[in-house]
Amino acid sequence: MADPSSYRPKPGQIPDSPGVYRFRDDHRRVIYVGKAKSLRQRLANYFQDLAGLHPRTRTMVTTAASVEWTVVSTEVEALQLEYSWIKEYDPRFNVKYRDDKSYPFLAVTLNEEFPRVQVMRGAKKKGVRYFGPYGHAWAIRETVDLMLRVFPVRTCSAGVFKNAARTGRPCLLGYIGKCSAPCVGRVTPEEHRELAEEFCDFMAGRTGTYIRRLEQRMTDAAEEMEYEKAARLRDDIGALRRAMEKNAVVLADATDADLIAVAEDELEAAVQIFHVRGGRVRGQRGWVTDKVEAVETAGLVEHALQQLYGEERGDAVPKEVLVPALPEDAEAVGQWLSERRGSHVSLRIPQRGDKKDLMATVGRNAQQSLVLHKTKRASDLTTRSRALEEIAEALGLDSAPLRIECFDISHLQGDDVVASMVVFEDGLARKGEYRRFQIKTFEGQDDVRSMHEVIGRRFRRYLQEKERTGEWPEEQDPPEEPGESGESPAGVGPLDRLEQLDRLEQPGREDDGRPKRFAYPPQLVVVDGGQPQVAAAKRALDELGIDDVAVCGLAKRLEEVWVPDESDPVVLPRSSEGLYLLQRVRDEAHRFAITYQRAKRAKRVRSSPLDDVPGLGESRKQSLIKHFGSVKKLRQATIDQICEVPGVGRKTAESVVVAFAKAAPAAPAVNTATGEIMEDNGGSTHD
Numbered sequence: 001m002a003d004p005s006s007y008r009p010k011p012g013q014i015p016d017s018p019g020v021y022r023f024r025d026d027h028r029r030v031i032y033v034g035k036a037k038s039l040r041q042r043l044a045n046y047f048q049d050l051a052g053l054h055p056r057t058r059t060m061v062t063t064a065a066s067v068e069w070t071v072v073s074t075e076v077e078a079l080q081l082e083y084s085w086i087k088e089y090d091p092r093f094n095v096k097y098r099d100d101k102s103y104p105f106l107a108v109t110l111n112e113e114f115p116r117v118q119v120m121r122g123a124k125k126k127g128v129r130y131f132g133p134y135g136h137a138w139a140i141r142e143t144v145d146l147m148l149r150v151f152p153v154r155t156c157s158a159g160v161f162k163n164a165a166r167t168g169r170p171c172l173l174g175y176i177g178k179c180s181a182p183c184v185g186r187v188t189p190e191e192h193r194e195l196a197e198e199f200c201d202f203m204a205g206r207t208g209t210y211i212r213r214l215e216q217r218m219t220d221a222a223e224e225m226e227y228e229k230a231a232r233l234r235d236d237i238g239a240l241r242r243a244m245e246k247n248a249v250v251l252a253d254a255t256d257a258d259l260i261a262v263a264e265d266e267l268e269a270a271v272q273i274f275h276v277r278g279g280r281v282r283g284q285r286g287w288v289t290d291k292v293e294a295v296e297t298a299g300l301v302e303h304a305l306q307q308l309y310g311e312e313r314g315d316a317v318p319k320e321v322l323v324p325a326l327p328e329d330a331e332a333v334g335q336w337l338s339e340r341r342g343s344h345v346s347l348r349i350p351q352r353g354d355k356k357d358l359m360a361t362v363g364r365n366a367q368q369s370l371v372l373h374k375t376k377r378a379s380d381l382t383t384r385s386r387a388l389e390e391i392a393e394a395l396g397l398d399s400a401p402l403r404i405e406c407f408d409i410s411h412l413q414g415d416d417v418v419a420s421m422v423v424f425e426d427g428l429a430r431k432g433e434y435r436r437f438q439i440k441t442f443e444g445q446d447d448v449r450s451m452h453e454v455i456g457r458r459f460r461r462y463l464q465e466k467e468r469t470g471e472w473p474e475e476q477d478p479p480e481e482p483g484e485s486g487e488s489p490a491g492v493g494p495l496d497r498l499e500q501l502d503r504l505e506q507p508g509r510e511d512d513g514r515p516k517r518f519a520y521p522p523q524l525v526v527v528d529g530g531q532p533q534v535a536a537a538k539r540a541l542d543e544l545g546i547d548d549v550a551v552c553g554l555a556k557r558l559e560e561v562w563v564p565d566e567s568d569p570v571v572l573p574r575s576s577e578g579l580y581l582l583q584r585v586r587d588e589a590h591r592f593a594i595t596y597q598r599a600k601r602a603k604r605v606r607s608s609p610l611d612d613v614p615g616l617g618e619s620r621k622q623s624l625i626k627h628f629g630s631v632k633k634l635r636q637a638t639i640d641q642i643c644e645v646p647g648v649g650r651k652t653a654e655s656v657v658v659a660f661a662k663a664a665p666a667a668p669a670v671n672t673a674t675g676e677i678m679e680d681n682g683g684s685t686h687d
Contacts, residue, residue, distance in 0.1 A: 286369045321345060404522055417450060
């Protein structure tokens, strides 16, 4: 535990201006990011008597080892920089909301020649119009099914679309009138795009005008005694009204607003957001967070606004944002939101009427979400705690293994040998800590030797990190890496070669505050395999002088747990939560390894001589193949013909010809000056 006075800045050193500050621990990792109108006044609050600090703040300042700051000109800049740094460094003491699910959106791909209506998740793409998020994908599909009757927009995938265009026959939706079938030319691209834009307008809330227009057309058709047309329009209006009924009017003035409510206790907080467009609730989402910093409701709201709108622009930021409490710098936050929208955004607390009533509804949803989360987490936490305790008891550990790392080897008949490392903390997967390895010191199939190499490389990096951060006692040198008997003729042993390879894979920036790849040691290493793999892992740790990390192996055949230097396995009951956790860890390592191995093999299969041409990027490779139509025709092209491709110079063209020549050693030689194929006697051949 550090004494904050040991790194407290000198009086007068901190500027009295807006800025953003970062606390770092003794590993130089950023553990907290904050902003302030006055850096001097804000930072002074952290260096008062520890007894007067909030317990969470006290934990943060005693964990930190240094503080630094960046001065900005306005509070809006400070808000933006704080958001950027929290996203970049992922500080452990900052409030970070985690989604309780992945929310689907209704998306219209206006960036395509024939826009497509579909369900989308994940990051938003440029040129795509999004509506939602929705609670369930089936809700989107029900809405789309009703609206396709009136707006028959394409919903098929690119493959189905191309196949229909090739055969001249539309899919089933084209036959039943729920697609305008642009694939077979029933409508022009312009007409289809107009349909898609009308669909977007209706989804955006501009419903009244369109329905009145349909009603007028129905009346006109009835007066002209076109009763079939009038009946069809009547059914269209009914379908649209049923789609609208799925989102009842909640705000009578057709407001575009987001309503944010917070439910909290001493340890956790839940946030619920209702997206209201055109007076109707178009989407809903929820977040939950641990209160790892001393933060009030206003602070939780500010963090929620940053996460909600930090990556948004334009209409994705509504005209009005209603919150239960205004952030401390409400004016700066409002200005930041307005800049992201491109026009004024009203940030306020609803005081009366429909908006206040709807805010109460959002608040009840937030409260229910928090209760549900705590109930689920309590049950899950009990199970995970029991699993960790069972593992500790079975393996004879002093304490529960809060961090478990599992390693697996994957290959295909000795080719493309790779390894995986997965990490579980408190019984939960930490996917951001997963790592992949390529076996570098030998070729062929040898799982035991591969496991020894991977464990050695992982913990060698850990020791390098400890040495770099100065964690070794001054009177004690870091352990030497024992090599094999004697050195190789070049003076470089196998372990030295691995150390050089490891240094090449280290991150380029050493003190940027991000968590390092291998900075944290596990309490337990699990390997996929039996006695041989366990012995190899233990030998690798012994060679590095590491004796405080337990090792075990889980054999697939009988699910036996093997420990070093024991001739018999540890048998856990089939109903054991500890065995179930070890199985999940092992299966996740296997999945991660085999995914990497398949990707590596697929890349090797897809490789071409163009991959070896220096300076030839992916875009120019595609340009070359597109210009000539195939790799075969490109192989037959001369240097002058290759130079005709935009962006390809003569030097690159010569390199392409040479690369193809090297890839086919049995073929005749190539004159790189002319691009002609040479005969054995030194002459050239011509068609």
